Structure formats: structure tokens, C-alpha cells
Amino acid sequence: MKLKMSYRLLIAIFLECFVLGACDNPLDGFQLLFKEPIEKSKLEIRFSSATGKLPEDIRLTIAGKDADKIVTNLNTKNFRINKEGLIFLAVSPDVTPSAQSPVSFTVVAEAEGYTKIIKEFTFTDAGNQFFNPRFFSVANPPAGVSANQFKLMAGKNGATTQLAMLKSENVTKQENVVVTVKEGTAFLNKQKQAVAGDIDLVVYHFDNRSGSSYLPEDGLARNPVDKNNSSLTDAFSFSTMAGFAVIEASSGTQEVASSFSKPITVTFELNPATINPDTKAAIKAGDIIPLISYNSDTGVWKVEGSSVINRNTGTSKLECTAEIGYAAYWINGWPRWLCKQGPTVTVKSNFKDVDLYYYCELVNAKTGIAFAGYYISLNNTAAFQFNYLPKETEEARLRLFNHNHIYGGDVKKPIAESGSLNICENISFVLDVSSLPVPQAIELVFDITCPKGMKLDENAIPSQMKTQFSEPGKNQWVNMPTITKDVRVAKTYMLRIGQRYDLRASTDGGVNWPYKQNNYLIDKRRWSFEILGEELGYCK
Structure with a gap:
């Protein structure tokens, strides 16, 4: 697949929406200039509603003593929550937060008929923070x-x-x-x-x-x-x-x-x-x-x-x-x-950089009844420690299944099983799953083309392209690898040849997703984003 996007196409879409009134919200705030997103001292806020649909009239306020130092991750003051409830805030790149000079501010979100959401944040370094608040309706809260x-x-x-x-x-x-x-x-x-x-x-x-x-x-x-x-x-x-x-x-x-x-x-x-x-x-x-x-x-x-x-x-x-x-x-x-700490399993396999996680469960060694379940990486030498297990269950066995977190599998017949383990003992053991075949990978390619006589301007191209997929029409997006300007080919094992997906990509850190292909059939081991570089200023 080659997913193309050009400046002229974007302008044409905008004009059609504006002149004909064909769209309520053309491009949903898409930044035509592809501003480089701020990746340091960033706050990712993902709003949700306890009853499903987000309120339509959310009022977002940035308050507190350092509110003037806060921008979006695109270095603007356009504080807008997108349709999926997501907004990225960041400390202005002109400011360097530290323990001696912390940056503190308050995020407030209010909507008619819902309880107020308010939280303080302080940045003392370049690290990022996350906040996942829920709106609760006063008149129609969830059960309980x-x-x-x-x-x-x-x-x-x-x-x-x-x-x-x-x-x-x-x-x-x-x-x-x-x-x-x-x-x-x-x-x-x-x-x-x-x-x-x-x-x-x-x-x-x-x-x-x-x-x-x-x-x-x-x-x-x-x-x-x-x-x-x-x-x-x-x-x-x-x-x-x-x-x-x-x-x-x-x-x-x-x-x-x-x-x-x-x-x-x-x-x-x-x-x-x-x-x-x-x-x-x-x-x-x-x-x-x-x-x-x-x-x-x-x-x-x-x-x-x-x-x-x-x-x-x-x-x-x-x-x-x-x-x-x-x-x-x-x-x-x-x-x-x-x-607090239990045994650690180290995997022996033929997997390398596989971005799938496989289901395993701990069962009581005496009764065979499962009491905990996990999804773990099966990449060779990957280690996973089983912590926070009930002290009264002294001995357990680990069972692993050919069932992953994306497209499922068999959860009845285990493909590997450990010996008896003391779940409160901090020991290590090896689980050999070398017989499990490696799934097929799909390549993701960031392909910027320039016309004859021009070449790619490395300083102008976006630093990254985030990619996601969803089952067709469900709008339940799953992150795939991020393609960067330095590494323009990535691979994922989460997509399968012969299956249809909604696919999308973003160059502004995930605020907008202008590159989109719905109900696309994966029929080859390569998904290419072909961008016409001249029209976006990526060629010289």
C-alpha cells in the first residue's frame, strides 16, 4: 500500500469543506506546516467518560503561577481537546524546568452536568507525565x-x-x-x-x-x-x-x-x-x-x-x-x-523484536486453578517477574499459551509449563518456547519522494511519524512502531496478511492524524507512506 498525501490535496479538501459546507470541521485542526512536536517536559492528557461518550462542551483552563509557560506540544496556545479526548501540553521550549526552578500549573476541565476535574502538575526536568481523568455525570453516573x-x-x-x-x-x-x-x-x-x-x-x-x-x-x-x-x-x-x-x-x-x-x-x-x-x-x-x-x-x-x-x-x-x-x-x-517479589521467568525462543505479547497464567500447584493471568513478551532472553501475588498461595505453576494480545489464539492447551514455584521466592527459571513459530512481520515505510533534479532536505522533514491501526470501523486505535527521520523503516507483527484494517499516521506527535486509510486489505508485507516532498517543503 502507498498512502499518499500532498499539500494541494489538503488545500482542495479544505476549500470543498469551506465553500460547499460539506464538512463540519475540515481537517480537524490539521497543521499544514507539520510543526515539530515538543517531546520534552510534556504532559499527555487523555480524557474519558465513565459512561462512554465525552461531554461536548468541555471547558479547559490552564491556571496556576506558571500557566504562561505552558503551550501545546506544537508550541501554540491553542489548548484544544481532540475528538478522542486527547491533548498534549508542554513546558515552553524557552523554559528549562529544574529542581531549583520548577514549573507548576493546574489543569481544569469542566462541563455542564459533570463533576469538575482539576489537578496540579510540577515539572522539574525534561521527563514526561501522563494524566487519564474520567468525567462523571451527576445525573447519570454508572452503576454503583x-x-x-x-x-x-x-x-x-x-x-x-x-x-x-x-x-x-x-x-x-x-x-x-x-x-x-x-x-x-x-x-x-x-x-x-x-x-x-x-x-x-x-x-x-x-x-x-x-x-x-x-x-x-x-x-x-x-x-x-x-x-x-x-x-x-x-x-x-x-x-x-x-x-x-x-x-x-x-x-x-x-x-x-x-x-x-x-x-x-x-x-x-x-x-x-x-x-x-x-x-x-x-x-x-x-x-x-x-x-x-x-x-x-x-x-x-x-x-x-x-x-x-x-x-x-x-x-x-x-x-x-x-x-x-x-x-x-x-x-x-x-x-x-x-x-512484593516473586520468581522471574526468562524466555528462550526464536523471537526477536516481536511486538506481540502472549498470554500466560499462574495456577495453584495443588488444585490446578488459575489465580493470575498476564501477557508477556516471548522475545529471546526477555524476562518477566511475577510480583504482588497472594501469600497464602505458596506453590504455583506457570502455563503459557499460543494466544497474543492482538489477534488471540488458543487459551485451552498450553504450549509450555513450568515446574512448581514458590511464588514468594525471588528466583529465576527458563521457559523454552523455541518450538513456537515466529509470526510474519509487516514493514512500515516512511517514503518521501522528490521530483527529478531535487533532493531531500534532511533538516526539513518531520522527526517522526506515529502509526496506529484499528479493526475496521471500530475506532479503537492500537499503537504501532514510530518511524523516525533517521530510521524510516520499521516492522510490526501486529498486522496480518489477508486481514483488513483502518490505518492512520501522524507527524505532530499524535494530535492530528491526516494520513488515513479505511478498511485496507494487507496483501503484502509492506505498508508505505508516500509523501510528495516538494509540495510540503521537504525537497531542495
Whole structure:
């Protein structure tokens, strides 16, 4: 395939859309000059919606003391989220962030009928950061979730002027949460100063019927601490989760509040069918339930203590109460202790640079029941360590299947199996899959042509071309290798000859995708992007 794109073709498309009104949004902001994307001190934000479709009226604000130093990755101030919810921000190339001169700013995204998204970022070096926020509809949240935003009035000193009892509301949920803010409570920034103006308090509640999938980091506490901030020996997940709330606070002037001058009271209603793993019975009044926090700014999991379950005499519901001092996830649940490190498998194979990952599972050595699944690389000498496994499962076996993450395969008959392993022992073993045939590769070629008498201007061509594919019509894009100006041929094993795909490419870091071919049949081992270089200024 040769996918061609020229300057004249782009202009013709634009004029047709403009004159005839044939397009709502010609080229979707495509940069005709192919600006080189900024690749240092970059922030990739990928917005999504908990109910599928993104809000149509998202208002994006860049605030904070260094907001003037923030640009898009194309070095513009055109802060626009694309149709897929993606935007790239970057520190201006005129600024070099460092530990001595950090660049700090706040990203705010708001939409009518949705809770506010706000987060602070600080760059101290050339490293990149990522943020994947979700919009939650107040009126139509997903099952198991309530999402509410409250306005609290603050006086001149930044403290609330009256007592506030705020209940998360979702008529389809059986349990909710009540947040009580005492009069005179100030909301404090990271410098422990009261934020100015009235407060936007966002409260989410997730029950344990349908809301468990929203636990941060998939509910895995890799390096937890105790209430005194001392590291715990073991990691943990949750054997039973009874529900959790997320508290977020900010001012109307878009300043994040991370803590409170007075403790806020959070009362959790509990599902009576929740099983207490300590008693092996349904929870009841008098049971003790651990309280665990997760700070999304620091990534720290903390075992805060515990709460006593009681029965509300007015509603007859089971409840527990926590006094909290800062904005975070607050989770009621029992930890399941895990080994931080386990065995490491090293692969022996005929694979080299294959960008497919193959399914394997760990099974209980005694019962044969699978308790963990992974996709791992089968490139020769590739190593994968099995960490964070439940301590109670002492011996396990590894089974590998000829099933990859792109086009599937057989998940019933293993092609290789290890001996018995102690999953808490940091040992290494080899898995030989040399008998597995190497799949066929497809070449991706960045082919810029110049007319006779001209030659390629190496300084003018784009530094990179990102490539993606999707099943036809599904718009579920998967990254393929990035082609660069220095290495214009790459290969992938994710495409198969005889199959149809939607294919696309981008030269601006993934903001726009002007090169696109829908429902294309791969009938040879080469996919070529042929660009007419003279018309784009790539020839001299």
C-alpha cells in the first residue's frame, strides 16, 4: 500500500469543506506546516467518560503561577481537546524546568452536568507525565457510583461560614455517603494556606456491588505505609472491599485544596451482604473494618486505622464513620497481603523484536486453578517477574499459551509449563518456547519522494511519524512502531496478511492524524507512506 498525501490535496479538501459546507470541521485542526512536536517536559492528557461518550462542551483552563509557560506540544496556545479526548501540553521550549526552578500549573476541565476535574502538575526536568481523568455525570453516573459537586461559602479568612451536611445522591444505589464539614473549616493548599474564595467540593461514592472497578491502581498497594508513614513489609490488594469515597476540593479561582484545617466527617453506608473475611460471616454492628487512604498526588497508600460498624437507628442501615484531614480516596476494606517479589521467568525462543505479547497464567500447584493471568513478551532472553501475588498461595505453576494480545489464539492447551514455584521466592527459571513459530512481520515505510533534479532536505522533514491501526470501523486505535527521520523503516507483527484494517499516521506527535486509510486489505508485507516532498517543503 502507498498512502499518499500532498499539500494541494489538503488545500482542495479544505476549500470543498469551506465553500460547499460539506464538512463540519475540515481537517480537524490539521497543521499544514507539520510543526515539530515538543517531546520534552510534556504532559499527555487523555480524557474519558465513565459512561462512554465525552461531554461536548468541555471547558479547559490552564491556571496556576506558571500557566504562561505552558503551550501545546506544537508550541501554540491553542489548548484544544481532540475528538478522542486527547491533548498534549508542554513546558515552553524557552523554559528549562529544574529542581531549583520548577514549573507548576493546574489543569481544569469542566462541563455542564459533570463533576469538575482539576489537578496540579510540577515539572522539574525534561521527563514526561501522563494524566487519564474520567468525567462523571451527576445525573447519570454508572452503576454503583454517585457523583456530586457542592458549593461551600467561605468568609474572608477562607473558612466556611456554616455547618454543611452533604449527601451523595444516586436514587439507583442502595448505599451512599454523607460528608459533614464543620463551620469554620478552611481548605488548605499544599503550602498549608487557605485557598481564596468559595469552595467546589466534589464527592464520589462507590459501592461494593458495582463500583469496585474504580479503585485506584486496580486496588494494588505496592508500597504501602502505616499511619505513622513507616513502610509496611508487604504489599496488599483487597480481599473484601466494603465501599469507598473520593473527596476533592478546589476554589472557584481554580486553586487545589489538599487538606482541611478541621477534620471532615465521612459516614459510609455499608452493604449488609458484605462478608467480613475475619469472621467469614456477613458484617454486623460491632465489627471492625480497616480504613485505608490513597493519595492520587503522591501515589501513597496508607493504612489509616479502622472503624467500628454501627447500625443507624433512623435508617436501620449499617454504617461506619471516619474523620479525615485531607483530600484522597478513603476505602473501607480488608487487605489481602501480597509478596512484593516473586520468581522471574526468562524466555528462550526464536523471537526477536516481536511486538506481540502472549498470554500466560499462574495456577495453584495443588488444585490446578488459575489465580493470575498476564501477557508477556516471548522475545529471546526477555524476562518477566511475577510480583504482588497472594501469600497464602505458596506453590504455583506457570502455563503459557499460543494466544497474543492482538489477534488471540488458543487459551485451552498450553504450549509450555513450568515446574512448581514458590511464588514468594525471588528466583529465576527458563521457559523454552523455541518450538513456537515466529509470526510474519509487516514493514512500515516512511517514503518521501522528490521530483527529478531535487533532493531531500534532511533538516526539513518531520522527526517522526506515529502509526496506529484499528479493526475496521471500530475506532479503537492500537499503537504501532514510530518511524523516525533517521530510521524510516520499521516492522510490526501486529498486522496480518489477508486481514483488513483502518490505518492512520501522524507527524505532530499524535494530535492530528491526516494520513488515513479505511478498511485496507494487507496483501503484502509492506505498508508505505508516500509523501510528495516538494509540495510540503521537504525537497531542495
